[in-house]
Amino acid sequence: MSYLLTSFLEDSGLRYQSLFQGKAQEELAEHAPYLVELTEDNHFTCRLFTGPDGIGGLWEKELGIFLRCRARFDALRKHLRKFIRLQNVDGRWFYFRFWEQRYAHCFFSTACAETHWMMMVTQEHRLTVICPKGSAIIVAHAHRSIEHTNIIASKPTQEWVAGLAEAESNRAFQNKLIDKFIFSISKYGHIEYEKAQEILKILLAQAQGYGFESEYALSTYVSVALELSQFPAENECYRKLLESAKHPDTKAELMLKLIVYAKGNADD
Template sequence: MSRETRLEGDGTVAPEQVLTVMRAEAEPLFAVLDAARERRMLKLLQGAGEPFESLYEGEEGKELAEVAPYLVSLPKDSALLEQLMRSGWGRSWGLFLTSRLPFKETRRHLRKFLMIEDASTGKQLYFRFYDPRVLRMFLPTCTAEQRTEFLGRLGSILAEGEKGEVLRVQGAEVSSARASRTTTTPAVLAAGSAMRRRLTSANPRAP
């Protein structure tokens, strides 16, 4: 990880501390939440009243609705944000990110990384970048170019550390990504493919 915000404690970080960190972000806050990790996730989002949408589309989106990753907008005073901190932090429910891009553009950027090609078989595989355990393995393998491509014009990505600390990948460290849009993902696909064999889904319901 490029930078981390470490919180005091013995490895069990109080949800209130993480909530304070999230609310202190200057840019608009979003989360990508994994319905495969929590069976109540879709109902939770439907009842929260915040804008959300699956990263999957069409028939795939319908078929995988109960295990899909969902992008949700999180105002700093959102009751959903507080609930996610209290119930989900430390359970690999997803990742958080900041972005000045509109909701649709943020979703469009994230959708580019849903699939990767296995270098050994040529098969298209789901890439669970939104699982913080996967993200912690993926980012250290990235070159500067790959990290730039992955972040695009996002402000930052915030995810759980192994001990519950807040790990931050800061978009400002790859400011060249802000100058133009990323339209293809060969570098990220290469990094994801290279490490795919090391990843094991923690939940058999995950696609």
């Protein structure tokens, strides 16, 4: 869809520009975030928000977020570029993909100082962010009770960046599990992404309840549960193992051996 989107933009006649530039833009042009200045009567705008049934269109494909702001295009782009990459306390850089709806609704629905700082383009210009979340719509504004100067002068704290980096890492891990253990298996392949997230959230919470912390242990618990098509604790053999005093990684290894053994017997 990303390739089609850039083609749509090229043919739209609208003003648009990537938030990336230089080498990043050269390498990621088709997947880069683009700031687009929409006009009401443009055919791209119509296609974005309307479909065959009169509503929906490309917007339902979660291609981005909708911003309202009176700041000039160049000023807004310059402001947004401050946030595309963040550095954690260990010096590692990562992309903060606030333009993706799955991340945006988590970030913009929180009332922290960093959110307000990001939504204040200048002392006179605030951002309003609109993004869907399921059948609902989130509308986020900068908090008017905070002094403008304090917002603009503030910087993300290392604690906030660390939390964001951890959340990003967790989301990447969860998406990897969804792709590997849910979407790649025929009996689960038809499940919607949101439903897959719900299933994974439940299984990870169960695993953590048994002390599983490493990615190996967590991913093993998820794979075994999906292979069993039931919660492992509902099976007496797995329940005894989970309730044992063994190290969580050892439990995970034994769970994996049990499922492989069971599959081998079934094949025989």
